[in-house]
Amino acid sequence: MRISLPDPISTHSSRLRWHVVDASNWLATAVSWVNQAAASALAARGIFHLVLAGGGTPDKLYRALAEQHHDWSRWQIWFGDERCLPQDDPQRNSRMASAAWLDRINIPAANIHIIPAESGPEIAAKLYAEQLQGQGAFDLVLLGLGQDGHTASLFPGNNIGSAADFPDALPVFDAPKPPPERVTLSARRLSHTRCVLFLIRGADKREALNAWRQGAKIPAAALHPDAGVDLLIDTDACPPGEPE
Numbered sequence: 001m002r003i004s005l006p007d008p009i010s011t012h013s014s015r016l017r018w019h020v021v022d023a024s025n026w027l028a029t030a031v032s033w034v035n036q037a038a039a040s041a042l043a044a045r046g047i048f049h050l051v052l053a054g055g056g057t058p059d060k061l062y063r064a065l066a067e068q069h070h071d072w073s074r075w076q077i078w079f080g081d082e083r084c085l086p087q088d089d090p091q092r093n094s095r096m097a098s099a100a101w102l103d104r105i106n107i108p109a110a111n112i113h114i115i116p117a118e119s120g121p122e123i124a125a126k127l128y129a130e131q132l133q134g135q136g137a138f139d140l141v142l143l144g145l146g147q148d149g150h151t152a153s154l155f156p157g158n159n160i161g162s163a164a165d166f167p168d169a170l171p172v173f174d175a176p177k178p179p180p181e182r183v184t185l186s187a188r189r190l191s192h193t194r195c196v197l198f199l200i201r202g203a204d205k206r207e208a209l210n211a212w213r214q215g216a217k218i219p220a221a222a223l224h225p226d227a228g229v230d231l232l233i234d235t236d237a238c239p240p241g242e243p244e
Contacts, residue, residue, distance in 0.1 A: 015228035018238075023201070026234040030199060031064045033232065034140065037195055041139040042074055051078045051141040051190070053152070054093030057199050058142060062101035072107035078132075080143060081153035081172075081184035082115035084124065091179075092117070117183050121171030124183045128169040138193035141225075145200050148176070149208045149218025153184035161186025162222050187222040196223055198231045210239040 021029045034050070041048040052058065077097075085092050090099075094114045102112055113131055117124045143151045153172045154160040161170050168189040172182040190196070198220065200209065209231075212221055223229055 015224070017228060017230045018233060019230060020233050020235060020238045023234040023236050026201060026232070027060055027064055030061050030197075030232055031068070033197060034061070034065060034142075035068065035070075037140040037197075038070065038075065041194075042071075047074050047076060048140075049076045049078065049135070049138045051080050051138050051185070051193070052093065052097050053080050053142045053144045053199065054082075054096060055144045057144055057201050059096055059100050061142075061199065062097055066101045066104040072105050073111070075107060075111060077102065077107070077112045078138065079113070079115050080141065080151075080190060081182055082117040082124070083179050084117045084121055084181035084183065085179060087114075087118050115169070115183050121173055121181050121183055125167070125169040125171040128183060128185075129167045132168040132189070136192075139195065141190055141193045141196045143190070143196060143198050143220070143223075145198055145205055145208055145212075145220050147204055147208055149211055149216065149220055151198070151220040151223070152190065153182040154187055154219040154222070156219060158219075160219050160222055161188050162224075164188065187219070191223045191225045193225050194227055196225050196227075196229045198229065200231055200237050201234045203236050205233075205237040206239045209233065209237060213239065 038048045079093055082093050083091055089095060115124055115128045119127065145151055148156055150156060153175060155176055158172065161167070166186045166188050168186060170184050170186050172184055174180050175182050208218065211218055
């Protein structure tokens with residue numbers, strides 16, 4: 001299904017675009033956004049590089065994408081972060097994405113670039129950075145927003161890797177929510193994309209969104225892709241008032 005994507009209701013600037021969608025139409029809009037990003041990438045370059053987020057909100061999107069019809073052999077799947085758990089642990093982002101979507105479609109295994117987080121943070125970060133060597137800009141990076149303003153496994157108080165000399169992937173040893181050990185793409189690498197789309201649903205995200213609106217230095221605000229950042233927000237999550 002193709003639907004018109006929402007225009008931003010307001011912005012801090014042209015680089016941060018808020019798209020507020022009725023909660024009942026949010027999922028269809030998210031699916032359409034991915035489909036249109038894929039169509040654009042395939043028309044321009046013949047391949048679509050997509051970075052997946054973890055969490056309950058993306059799970060619903062992935063289940064909906066499993067019902068879509070695409071030439072999946074032209075999709076390359078990456079992950080924004082991963083928990084350092086065994087490969088088959090249901091809390092792993094790769095396991096969730098596989099159960100909801102990737103195991104249900106005909107996509108070559110070589111097209112799915114899983115973070116080898118079972119190796120531990122340091123080794124896994126090094127190995128994933130090696131996988132990303134030579135990989136240019138992603139086409140679409142999907143991200144969530146935590147109640148504390150974190151995104152991927154970039155948490156407040158940690159070095160999130162914004163500087164130009166930071167590696168593509170970072171080890172995390174002290175995440176404030178379990179498990180503490182993780183691997184995440186750096187803010188710099190997540191920003192190297194043609195589109196960043198934050199998937200934001202639910203009233204529990206209002207406080208973090210309000211902090212972002214007011215200019216707080218939350219990790220989510222550290223991403224600065226050339227094309228700017230898009231936030232797809234359902235009406236339950238949107239704080240009162242419009243973005244300034």
